Amino acid sequence: MRSAAHNTLAPTYRKALKTWRPVILYFGSQHCPACEMAGPVFRQVAEAYRHHAHVYMLNTIESPRHPHVTGTPTVLFYQNGKLLKKLKGIGTEQTLKEDFARHIGRVKPARVKRKPTHDLAWLQQTFRRLCTVPRATERLNRMVWP
Numbered sequence: 001m002r003s004a005a006h007n008t009l010a011p012t013y014r015k016a017l018k019t020w021r022p023v024i025l026y027f028g029s030q031h032c033p034a035c036e037m038a039g040p041v042f043r044q045v046a047e048a049y050r051h052h053a054h055v056y057m058l059n060t061i062e063s064p065r066h067p068h069v070t071g072t073p074t075v076l077f078y079q080n081g082k083l084l085k086k087l088k089g090i091g092t093e094q095t096l097k098e099d100f101a102r103h104i105g106r107v108k109p110a111r112v113k114r115k116p117t118h119d120l121a122w123l124q125q126t127f128r129r130l131c132t133v134p135r136a137t138e139r140l141n142r143m144v145w146p
Contacts, residue, residue: 010064022053022104023078027069029060038073038090045096053104077103 009017017023026042028035039057046055060072068076068086075087077099084103090096131139 009066012064013066016054016056017078017081019054020080024049024053024055024100024103025066025076025078026055026057027060027063027066027072027074027076028057029072032072034089035073041093041096042073042075042090045093045100049100049104075099079103 013025016025024046026039026046028039030036042057049055060069066076068074068083071088073089075090075096076083077085077087085099087096087099
């Protein structure tokens with residue numbers, strides 16, 4: 001049953017689904033008022049997951065027909081070529097974030113760069129003055145004794 005449904009997909013989609021990463025397909029239309037509101041919300045949520053999944057935003061007018069898309073906006077979550085979830089509309093931003101987290105996994109927030117707690121110039125100067133045993137022996141041998 002799965003292979004029959006998978007073969008009905010356009011070659012473009014079959015190629016996109018042959019990956020180990022999760023795949024999210026967003027279908028929208030430029031003439032759809034709901035898509036105009038949902039598009040920016042979807043982009044904002046998907047931005048955090050761009051390194052963890054393949055996210056595609058597709059226009060239904062320009063893209064080949066997908067058998068699971070009956071209206072817009074529609075979001076399809078795939079894992080290993082299998083359809084995990086179909087969203088008709090995206091709901092709220094919070095529910096969309098929960099769906100992404102459930103199907104892709106939690107993503108750590110970006111690390112905030114902290115100001116270094118050391119003085120780099122002082123550290124370099126200290127290392128230049130640092131006297132190791134071979135260096136100390138060499139200095140002692142060069143010294144002239146009275």
